[in-house]
Amino acid sequence: MAAHRTAYERHAPDPRLVERALAGSEQSVFWLEDAGVSSLFPSLTASTRADLTIVGGGYLGLWSAVHAKRRDPGRSVVLLEAQTIGWAASGRNGGFCEASLTHGEANGRSRWPEDFDVLEQMGTDNLAAFEADVHDLDLACEWERTGTLSVAVEDHQVPWLRDEPHFLDRAQVRAEIHSPLFLAGSWEASSNALVHPARLALELARVATELGVEIHEHSAVTGLRRRSSGAVELATDRATVTSGHVVLATSVFRSLVRRNRLMTVPVYDYVLMTEPLSDAQLASIGWAGRQGLGDLANQFHYSRLSADNRILWGGYDAIYPVGGTVHVRHEDRPESHARLASHFLATFPQLEDVRFTHRWAGAIDTSTQFTAFYGLTHGDRVAHAAGFTGLGVGGTRFAAEVLLDLLAGVPTERTSLGMVRSRPLPFPPEPLASGGINLTRWSLDRADHRRGRRNLFLRGLDRVGLGFDS
Numbered sequence: 456m457a458a459h460r461t462a463y464e465r466h467a468p469d470p471r472l473v474e475r476a477l478a479g480s481e482q483s484v485f486w487l488e489d490a491g492v493s494s495l496f497p498s499l500t501a502s503t504r505a506d507l508t509i510v511g512g513g514y515l516g517l518w519s520a521v522h523a524k525r526r527d528p529g530r531s532v533v534l535l536e537a538q539t540i541g542w543a544a545s546g547r548n549g550g551f552c553e554a555s556l557t558h559g560e561a562n563g564r565s566r567w568p569e570d571f572d573v574l575e576q577m578g579t580d581n582l583a584a585f586e587a588d589v590h591d592l593d594l595a596c597e598w599e600r601t602g603t604l605s606v607a608v609e610d611h612q613v614p615w616l617r618d619e620p621h622f623l624d625r626a627q628v629r630a631e632i633h634s635p636l637f638l639a640g641s642w643e644a645s646s647n648a649l650v651h652p653a654r655l656a657l658e659l660a661r662v663a664t665e666l667g668v669e670i671h672e673h674s675a676v677t678g679l680r681r682r683s684s685g686a687v688e689l690a691t692d693r694a695t696v697t698s699g700h701v702v703l704a705t706s707v708f709r710s711l712v713r714r715n716r717l718m719t720v721p722v723y724d725y726v727l728m729t730e731p732l733s734d735a736q737l738a739s740i741g742w743a744g745r746q747g748l749g750d751l752a753n754q755f756h757y758s759r760l761s762a763d764n765r766i767l768w769g770g771y772d773a774i775y776p777v778g779g780t781v782h783v784r785h786e787d788r789p790e791s792h793a794r795l796a797s798h799f800l801a802t803f804p805q806l807e808d809v810r811f812t813h814r815w816a817g818a819i820d821t822s823t824q825f826t827a828f829y830g831l832t833h834g835d836r837v838a839h840a841a842g843f844t845g846l847g848v849g850g851t852r853f854a855a856e857v858l859l860d861l862l863a864g865v866p867t868e869r870t871s872l873g874m875v876r877s878r879p880l881p882f883p884p885e886p887l888a889s890g891g892i893n894l895t896r897w898s899l900d901r902a903d904h905r906r907g908r909r910n911l912f913l914r915g916l917d918r919v920g921l922g923f924d925s
């Protein structure tokens with residue numbers, strides 16, 4: 456089958472328009488800037504003790520802190536964050552809060568068929584409980600229950616949507632959001648919400664401190680060891696914390712547990728944010744329903760409006776840096792940001808006068824099963840979870856409950872799930888990791904250029920349940 460050009464390539468704008476749209480943008484995370492994220496908590500300077508110590512101040516660590524205090528208000532909880540609360544993935548994501556705990560139905564059904572209905576119900580319950588928390592804890596995180604619109608931008612994608620309960624034909628999808636690229640769509644109204652990612656992190660930190668959690672920023676944990684008493688000692692540069700239990704919520708950063716180091720790889724995802732649209736610009740694209748938006752390609756775009764009517768436009772390129780390092784230098788990738796701007800203008804040619812103000816990137820903690828894996832170490836006193844693979848906004852709230860269940864040592868419906876009990880395959884060490892991941896990316900790109908047809912290599916990975924996604 457001959458390669459064909461994708462819709463984004465066929466409708467590519469004049470490169471001068473791309474350059475102009477990006478010219479005034481800054482390499483800076485809009486959400487962090489908008490939420491005014493700065494250092495709020497002191498670093499750890501004196502050694503201390505706690506019942507529970509949490510390492511990592513992203514959503515997983517913060518939800519663990521909040522749930523722990525809600526379960527047992529008398530327990531002392533310390534949270535140690537290497538930089539500042541929510542600076543990493545939790546403060547820079549798309550803000551799509553999905554009910555799915557399994558990275559979508561197809562992945563969940565194929566990996567855990569016998570648990571799938573329970574997993575779906577738990578995901579729905581988690582989203583409902585999340586919404587209740589937003590109200591009860593007064594989380595000012597711009598929660599919007601607008602649903603998501605999945606759109607076909609290639610002919611071969613249209614049949615994939617036809618059996619969806621909320622199928623929209625070409626005229627209907629374009630009535631929602633006016634783009635000449637949209638050929639069909641489906642609107643899933645109930646299984647997701649949108650949030651302001653950085654505000655959510657800061658609000659969780661506020662609630663945690665109100666519940667009595669002691670948070671320390673600029674307090675990277677450099678060592679973890681079990682003392683003869685059974686307690687676990689965490690070392691930072693200046694002091695230690697000795698605790699009965701520990702939660703490791705360090706995501707894609709170097710794990711403090713050696714055997715977890717090949718379980719996730721960082722995949723960089725790139726994002727643009729426009730200036731606020733004028734009323735006339737907004738009218739030219741419709742979008743009155745303010746849905747989250749995503750296309751159906753292997754290399755897909757996601758997009759949404761902010762509270763002040765900017766458009767966030769992300770996805771497509773998913774870059775694995777050679778050696779699997781997490782480093783700020785990977786965030787500045789002009790060719791990825793230019794590709795994003797080009798695809799944005801192909802989608803919304805009527806917005807050629809809109810300028811991008813922010814461009815950024817973040818590392819996605821990718822696991823081979825596309826969902827988090829869990830475990831206990833150090834005499835069952837240390838619990839860990841990581842590997843949410845680009846869908847952790849909702850899932851981390853659930854995962855925090857799992858970690859506390861595991862540490863409590865009492866079996867629950869959550870801890871008996873195959874998804875929680877089984878450990879996925881690790882990634883191979885370098886240089887095999889780079890070779891395999893880049894071959895997968897190449898194959899996915901090729902599938903997008905061959906009307907979705909997956910090559911032998913991808914079909915082989917599908918068969919053994921191995922994958923690479925963002």
Ligand SMILES: Cc1cc2nc3c(=O)[nH]c(=O)nc-3n(C[C@H](O)[C@H](O)[C@H](O)COP(=O)(O)OP(=O)(O)OC[C@H]3O[C@@H](n4cnc5c(N)ncnc54)[C@H](O)[C@@H]3O)c2cc1C
Binds near residue numbers: 515540551725848
């Ligand atoms: C660009 C982008 C877009 C995304 N879009 C979405 C989306 O729309 N919807 C969705 O569901 N998911 C999305 N995700 C994924 C989602 O953001 C993550 O799954 C989620 O934020 C993970 O939370 P976390 O707490 O596990 O990790 P993080 O937010 O990465 O937090 C981990 C924290 O641990 C700290 N840490 C690490 N090591 C140490 C140490 N030794 N000592 C102390 N602290 C340490 C780090 O400094 C960091 O703050 C996206 C991710 C990215 C990057």
